[in-house]
Amino acid sequence: MKHPRPKPAADPRTVSRVVPEPTALKALAHPVRLRMLGMLRIDGPATATQLAARLGLNSGATSYHLRQLAQYGFIEEAPHASRRDRWWRASHELTSVPASESEGEALDLDIAFNQAALSLQVGQMQQALEEYAELPAEWRKATAADDIIIPMTAAQAEALTKRLRDIILEAMQSAPRLGEAASREAGMVPFYVMLHAFPYPGRLPHREGEDAP
Numbered sequence: 001m002k003h004p005r006p007k008p009a010a011d012p013r014t015v016s017r018v019v020p021e022p023t024a025l026k027a028l029a030h031p032v033r034l035r036m037l038g039m040l041r042i043d044g045p046a047t048a049t050q051l052a053a054r055l056g057l058n059s060g061a062t063s064y065h066l067r068q069l070a071q072y073g074f075i076e077e078a079p080h081a082s083r084r085d086r087w088w089r090a091s092h093e094l095t096s097v098p099a100s101e102s103e104g105e106a107l108d109l110d111i112a113f114n115q116a117a118l119s120l121q122v123g124q125m126q127q128a129l130e131e132y133a134e135l136p137a138e139w140r141k142a143t144a145a146d147d148i149i150i151p152m153t154a155a156q157a158e159a160l161t162k163r164l165r166d167i168i169l170e171a172m173q174s175a176p177r178l179g180e181a182a183s184r185e186a187g188m189v190p191f192y193v194m195l196h197a198f199p200y201p202g203r204l205p206h207r208e209g210e211d212a213p
Contacts, residue, residue: 012173017094022109024072025097029113032057033065034120037074037090042190044179045078045089093177121194128192142191149200161197168193 020028028034036051052062066088069075078089100110125145132140152160176182178190 012170013177015094015169015172016092017096018073018092019096019098020072020074022106024074025109025113027068027072028074028095029109029116030065030068031116031119032061033069033074034116036062036065037069037095038120040075040088040090040179041093042178045080045087047085047087049085090179093172124192125194157197157199161195164195164197168195 028037032055035055039051039054040046048059048063048066051057051066052059055062066075070077070088073091074095075088076091078087080087097110097113100106128143132143135143150160176185176188183190
């Protein structure tokens, strides 16, 4: 009896990403724009009217936010058979925002972006929890809400978060691009992975020269 040969593993693909300049990051640090960008990445091209209906906004406000995203290169016009409507698509799959190493405006922008991202992520986590009981058993098993605290130096912590990001990126490179037909195969849905890693609050001085608690 012949057994079917396993399919060869697909070659890792390149995941497109953008590292925003400060001005672009300031434009992106808005909860509505972050949601729009996420929708275009996950579900593919859409019009301002379609996004407005999904976000509960008027089309004028939606068009304004889309123009801001387009101005800084986060989205671009998508070819479409319809000439009546303007379709938009995400220009990249990932947004990478390196931690600010300086004080002042750069740090303020870093905090503003992370605050907007956290607001969006908390909302997604709350919705996921509300839907948890209705999930099939195999997806409940794949869902996690863990927190683990480990004594580490800053260098060790940085190395760990890099390893975790590399593992997640490797999984993304082996998967179809979001919004494409291949990502809608039976049993395949967008899987949301969040990585929050930080020193336990209240255990480090807030500024150089202050005493640790």
